[in-house]
Each structure stands twice: as structure tokens, then as C-alpha cells.
Amino acid sequence: MEESTKNTSPNSSKPSITDDKYTWFFACDSADVPDNGGVCVKYNEDQIALFHFTRRGEWYATQNECPHRKQMALSRGMIGSQNDEPKVACPFHKKTFSLITGECLSGDECAITTYPVSVVNGKVYIGMPANNN
Numbered sequence: 210m211e212e213s214t215k216n217t218s219p220n221s222s223k224p225s226i227t228d229d230k231y232t233w234f235f236a237c238d239s240a241d242v243p244d245n246g247g248v249c250v251k252y253n254e255d256q257i258a259l260f261h262f263t264r265r266g267e268w269y270a271t272q273n274e275c276p277h278r279k280q281m282a283l284s285r286g287m288i289g290s291q292n293d294e295p296k297v298a299c300p301f302h303k304k305t306f307s308l309i310t311g312e313c314l315s316g317d318e319c320a321i322t323t324y325p326v327s328v329v330n331g332k333v334y335i336g337m338p339a340n341n342n
């Protein structure tokens with residue numbers, strides 16, 4: 210396990226909330242995510258990389274699997290900015306992906322899925338498409 214990363218399981222005692230577009234599941238407490246770093250959270254069988262980009266005051270969530278070599282690794286990636294676009298670099302071969310659109314900024318891999326994040330009273334929720342339950 211990387212120093213700046215830990216795995217966090219969703220707290221099943223916290224019910225998810227569904228609206229028209231998303232099922233918002235409780236991921237973890239905001240204090241569980243390192244500043245300018247990420248954690249991996251599970252939603253059913255999916256692994257989600259959750260990032261607290263403290264320098265920008267923003268939260269992001271993406272699939273944890275890097276499409277390059279199918280490594281479950283993006284939550285352990287370095288986050289930064291490229292032309293003001295927030296990005297994550299996979300720790301294996303440094304392919305970079307936009308944290309907003311999921312587009313591969315290295316230009317040669319397919320995009321990753323991104324998810325909306327909501328933080329309410331120190332609780333972090335991730336929105337999964339409502340048809341992904």
C-alpha cells in the first residue's frame with residue numbers, strides 16, 4: 210500500500226440517495242482522503258478512485274482501472290494540472306487522464322469514466338449513473 214493511499218470500503222449503514230440521474234453512495238469521511246491524494250473505494254464490484262485536490266479545493270472520482278494495462282492503480286496516481294486541466298498520472302507508465310472529462314491527455318489511450326462527487330458535512334458521496342445499480 211502506498212503511503213498516501215489507503216483503501217476504504219463504503220459504509221453500508223449509510224443509505225445511498227437516488228435522484229433522476231445518479232445513485233449517490235457514501236464513500237467515506239472527507240478526513241479519510243489525504244490532501245492532494247486519492248483513495249480507492251468500492252461500489253458493488255467496481256473500484257472507484259476518489260481524489261481530494263486540496264490545492265484546487267476540488268474533489269474528483271474516476272474509475273480506478275488504468276486502461277493502458279488494466280491496472281487498478283489510478284487512486285495511487287499523482288494529481289496535478291495541465292493547462293489548468295486537473296489530471297491524474299497513472300503510477301505505472303505515467304499516462305495522464307483529465308479528472309473532469311476522463312480524456313487521456315497522453316493521447317494514445319481510451320478515456321476513463323469520471324463520476325460526480327458531493328461532500329456534505331464532511332461525508333463524501335459519489336454519484337453512479339442511476340442505471341448502473
Ligand code: FES
Nearest residue numbers: 275277278299302
Ligand atoms: S498501466 Fe497505467 S499507464 Fe500503464
